[in-house]
Amino acid sequence: MTEEIPFNLPYLTGEELGSISDAHKKGQLAGNGDYTKLCHEHLESFTKSKKAFLTHSCTAALEMAALLLDIKQGDEVIMPSYTFVSTANAFALRGATIVWVDIREDTLNIDEEKIEAAITGNTVAIVVVHYAGVAAEMDKILSIAQTSNIYVVEDAAQGVSAYYKEKHLGSMGHLGCLSFHETKNVISGEGGALLVNDENFIDRAKLIWEKGTNRESFSLGLVEKYEWVDLGSSYLPGEIIAAFLYPQLKKTKSITDSRLAIWNKYKSQLSDLEKSGSLRLPIIPKNCTHNAHLFYIILKDVFDRRRFIADMLKSSINCVFHYTPLHSSPAGLKYGRVSEELIITEYIAKQLIRLPIWVGMGLKADGVVSEIKKIINQ
Ligand SMILES: Cc1ncc(COP(=O)(O)O)c(C=O)c1O
Known part of the structure; x- marks a missing residue:
């Protein structure tokens, strides 16, 4: 039997257990200890953001964003529909109506040319998603937001070590x-x-x-007791998570470089299929430095995606599709509306396939390429 090629294999630096054990020895298990502080410092210097807060997830960070923007019933938040549920959920939870805008054909990010038509007197924010670690067109989006006096939140879930005009995703x-x-x-x-x-x-x-408390002021001796002063929740992770993350953050460059090597191999070895019109490969605009988070192919519609994925699996290669558009999902119909037809979103949702990409894949990427060629050319 052929050795299985998983879609993803989490990479371990080998230092995670050492730092976890260190946190344990120090008796630091709850949040905001030494490793959390190290991660914050690292993220602030790496992204040039003013302040970083570790959270349990990107979902939690998006929920914090919605609280910070005081999102309430009747507000509208603009975003692409081709994204993960958390992008919308965080704002719908606060009562906002989500307004979906179509994506660009090249980057699969929100189409900045279609945002203005979606803005109403109730619009509070635009949430951009940097799909596959490739930046949305931030200059234009920030300028629209400034003119309309609305906020911009970047869902940079996939954006670590990716840049727009040398600015780290999530920092603009x-x-x-x-x-x-x-x-x-x-x-x-x-x-x-x-x-x-x-x-x-x-x-x-x-x-x-x-949790909506002034606990930090209390820890710094600025107030006598800490109390409930605002809405909030338990968004800070424990030290064990931060201790795991810190060695990973320090290896960001080598992780990104290893992924880029596989990404570039896919891109060059599949280019003949793109030239012959069977599929479309990722497009990276010149303003963007991506991080090889995903490698996708967009099959031309003469091919049946389900069959293609099943054929790859017969050779033990795990390929997966991606988002089911939010605007037509059961909760999406309840909590949002479309700004106009989402033609590209619907096409991409039907034809996009992600290929395996993980540190250590080595020659397995060549095997993926030859299997794709076999299936498409048969
Ligand atoms: C665009 C986007 N936003 C948010 C999330 C949620 O991230 P997390 O699992 O860290 O909550 C994901 C997850 O894949 C995502 O792709």
């Missing part, structure tokens, strides 16, 4: 959200971070992070 909007879920490039099992780029949000973010 008022708020940015990262994921360290085990399917991402840099991981802590579950995990994420909120990046606060507008310093007006920093003080409240500290309260929201610590």
